Amino acid sequence: xxxxxxxxxxxxxxxxxxxxxxxxxxxxxxxxxxxxxxxxxxxxxxxxxxxxxxxxxxxxxxxxxxxxxxxxxxxxxxxxxxxxxxxxxxxxxxxxxxxxxxxxxxxxxxxxxxxxxxxxxxxxxxxxxxxxxxxxxxxxxxxxxxxxxxxxxxxxxxxxxxxxxxxxxxxxxxxxxxxxxxxxxxxxxxxxxxxxxxxxxxxxxxxxxxxxxxxxxxxxxxxxxxxxxxxxxxxxxxxxxxxx
Numbered sequence: 001x002x003x004x005x006x007x008x009x010x011x012x013x014x015x016x017x018x019x020x021x022x023x024x025x026x027x028x029x030x031x032x033x034x035x036x037x038x039x040x041x042x043x044x045x046x047x048x049x050x051x052x053x054x055x056x057x058x059x060x061x062x063x064x065x066x067x068x069x070x071x072x073x074x075x076x077x078x079x080x081x082x083x084x085x086x087x088x089x090x091x092x093x094x095x096x097x098x099x100x101x102x103x104x105x106x107x108x109x110x111x112x113x114x115x116x117x118x119x120x121x122x123x124x125x126x127x128x129x130x131x132x133x134x135x136x137x138x139x140x141x142x143x144x145x146x147x148x149x150x151x152x153x154x155x156x157x158x159x160x161x162x163x164x165x166x167x168x169x170x171x172x173x174x175x176x177x178x179x180x181x182x183x184x185x186x187x188x189x190x191x192x193x194x195x196x197x198x199x200x201x202x203x204x205x206x207x208x209x210x211x212x213x214x215x216x217x218x219x220x221x222x223x224x225x226x227x228x229x230x231x232x233x234x235x236x237x238x239x240x241x242x243x244x
Contacts, residue, residue, distance in 0.1 A: 003076060003202070004027075004061075004069070004072055004073055004076055005028070005076075007061040007062065008024040008027060008028055008061070009024075009028075009180065010180075011024045011060065011061055012024050012025065013180070019047070019049060019053065019057075020057050020060060022047050023043065023047050023049070023053075023054065023057045024057075024061075026038075026043060026046050026047055027043070027073070030046075031073055037070065037073055037074060039070075040054050040055075040066040040067075040070070043066070054066050097228075098228070098231060098232045098235055099235075101218075101232060102232070102235060102236055102239065105215055105236075108213075108214075108215045109215070109236060109239060109240065111196075111213065112171070112196050112213075112215070112240060113240045113243045113244060115169050115194055115196060115213075116141070116146070116169065116240065116244050117243075117244050118169075119146075119167070119168065119169035119194070120145075120146055120147055121147055121165070121167055121168045121169065122141060122146050122147065122148040122149070122168065122169045122170075122171065123148070123149050123151055123163055123164060123168055123169070123170045123171070124137060124138060124148055124149065124150050124151065124171050124173065125151045125152070125170060125171070125172040125173065125174070125182065125186055126150060126151070126152055126172075126173040126174070127152070127173065127174050127175055127176050127179045127182060127203075128152065128176065129175050129176030129229075130173040130174070130175055130176070130229070130230075130233070131152070132230050132234075133173060133229070133230045133233035133234055133237065134150060134173050135150070136233075136234050136237060137171075137173075137233070137237040138150055140237055140238070140240075140241040141241075141244075143241070144241065144244045146244075149163060151163070152182065164189040164192050164193055165192060165193055166192055166193055167193065168192070168193040168194070169193065169194045169195075169196070170189075170192075170193050170194065170195045170196070171195075171196050171198070172186060172195065172196070172197045172198065172199060172207070173198045173199070173233065174197065174198070174199040174200070174203040174204070175199060175200045175203060175217055175229060176200075176203075179203060179206075183203070183206050183207065186207060187207065187208045187209075190207065190208060190209045194213075195209060195211050195213060196211075196213040196214075196215075197209070197211070197213060197214045197215070198214075198215045198217065198233070198236075199214070199215075199216070199217060200216070200217050200218075201216055201218070204216070217229055217232075
């Protein structure tokens, strides 16, 4: 199921109504940037529209009204809020959680290692949030005499080249928001070459691929966030590096 953020993004991209686009942008600004929730009256005043227009907007993105949208935003805020209590997690707990994740995922990791050993041409598709881990992986592969290429949302021309071919291994590291263009381009070439996905479940569901080569990014810790995912991926990639 799409998050509120994704629904708002899609509305801004595809909605013909400029009024609805302005409302969506205001919600993103206040909620996702300023961490504020506006009442229906406050949002209407900020957007210079009527309260009924806010209700129609809410219905346009799948809610019965602004009240339901408000509570969904509040729920997402509570899930995403940085809880200082999470800092009480000891470093050893974090490393143990990642080690346990790697152990439970060993079959998938071994499969990815096998695919890497079978290919020299390797494309690494990565979302912005995964850039640190992907760049680290690239350097490890270069050290093993592979020919990796990083492909992100700014690399629009790759679909018109032979980078993605029947001989290439395509590793997708996908997590976070704002991956619309990258996923769209992956879906255009997903029928070529071998693929392996390292992704959150929500992002993987958007890929038009029947492959079972999928390692879900999920960890037994309180905050499965950027820092923990980056750490886990770097540990996984180093494990792979030792076996190629």
